[in-house]
Amino acid sequence: MNAPVTGQLTSSLLYLDGVSVSFDGFKAIRNLSLTIEPGEMRAIIGPNGAGKTTMMDIITGKTKPDVGTVMFGGSVDLTRLDEAAIANLGIGRKFQKPTVFDFHTIEDNILLALKSKRTVGKTLFWKTEVPQQRRIDDILGIVKLADKRDRLAGSLSHGQKQWLEIGMLLAQDPKLLLVDEPAAGMTDGETAQTAVLLKEIAQDHSVIVVEHDMGFIRELGVKVTVLHEGSVLAEGPLDQVSANERVVEVYLGR
């Protein structure tokens, strides 16, 4: 989707300003502002309940903010769209708990995610063409699941499911990837490989990574945003942020 230049309000890929949302009186997000530039990779950290997942829910259309602006690509108001429309705009999401289609083969999981027209008619008479098959093969190679392509996704280990889900994100070819705790439940070796994989992906996509694992963030080596009680507490390189007294207090002080 190419936004008309005249409607451009900001050059940022993602622009959140003054966003608040509350559930039954509990303010999950308060006055949150955040911008992601095209091609940027950003890590988001914060203690439990800081509003990381809620922020992703707002960006992907699962939750509507009470107030605030959420713009994508400079001109598209995400608060007016539903999940499917936002996904088709080019925002992909990997969930905290790996969610793959257990009763489909690994290859079919990628096929379902592969960028294509999502209408009923197009899927009913779908035929996988050669370039599309090649793309599927490429992705299976990148996430190292090519030899398991005919196995049901449900039979994969936790770490492999995480990778499959990253592969599905790649297949979607989104402009912006939201990745929720990609290293959760992985061995150290898998974590290191995941960091390499994400860095590769970030070369031609914008990525937001939510993560608890400081070692992983350090390996990514990107700008960090610290969330606390629903708003931004600090922003900057990891060393600078982790030297911040408020951040230390929030993470360790209670």
Place this chain on the structure above:
Amino acid sequence: MITRFLLQNMDRRAGIFLAVVLGLALLVPLSNLLLPVGSFLHVPTSTMSLWGKYLCYALLAISLDLVWGYCGILSLGHGAFFALGGYAMGMYLMRQIGTRGVYGNPILPDFMVFLNWQELPWYWWGFSSFPFAMLMVLAVPGLLAFVFGWFAFRSRVTGVYLSIITQALTYALLLAFFRNDMGFGGNNGLTDFKDIVGFNVQAQGTRAALFAMTCVMLAAGFLIARGIVVSKLGKVVIAIRDAESRTRFLGYRVDRFKLFVFTVSACMAGVAGALYVPQVGIINPSEFAPANSIETVIWVAVGGRGTLVGAALGAVVVNWAKTMFTSGFMAPYWLFALGGLFVVVTLFLPKGIVGTFEALWERRRKPAPTPAAEPAPAE
């Protein structure tokens, strides 16, 4: 394109099923019409009609399996679509009676004359035409499913709530069709049929043709359902069944996919109902009874949910057992047996007859199953 769509990825199970159904379509009517009554291989007309009824149920079961087994929509009201298709056929058959009714009215069916109605209600117009009636067999259940699904799926009603609403839908229709002033014959329904496309419904030849037609439609319904579930759309639908919100975040409009399979399924159920009515000779509101829809769910569960062939098999097996049971001294215990069967299948054969059989077959073919745990990708 259509042929490719219907015949893509043909497998052994589908091949056997089609061969059996089409074989029945040919052999049963031939044996009934050509072999002498005393012959060992002769199929009596009553048996043929009984099996015709089973095969209508098999088509209904396939239509339910399409939405329940593949899309996870547990419809407890599929009997409503079956009955609506049946009523559309019944209305055509009523209009064919003409002056041969008890009151001899050339336009109005007997029950309308009895109610002192002066003219045919507008919704009976056109039903004297066979093509129009056949269109309605598809359109009425299809339209109801579309409108119902439009509201239900868009508001994201799922799971038990959706099941309860479908149950309420068929119950509401049951009550409505019981009313005399609805104009569908009240609790007596529509019966006393004479002709279908110019042939006597009672005649042996017509019954044989109806049986063959049922087999052909069952095969066609199976091919369409199979074409859908093996297509990419079928993969999307299975994805919706297993992880609905994940599918939404991939950019698929879940409500539209559900609406598509639900509507196709309702049309298929309507066709099954339309074939059922001339073979049993009556359609009345009891076809809308919630218990009928629940029984259909049991057939699918017994045969094997999400296998299509299993649904059809389950419908035939359970109904055959029902006939055996209810025609002897065991009659009072049929419902206990049915309930028991459901419990046994749920506990011991969760994949149904076909699913369990296939699992056994797989195990025999490769005796050493591959271990589930594989080495991690990263070392």
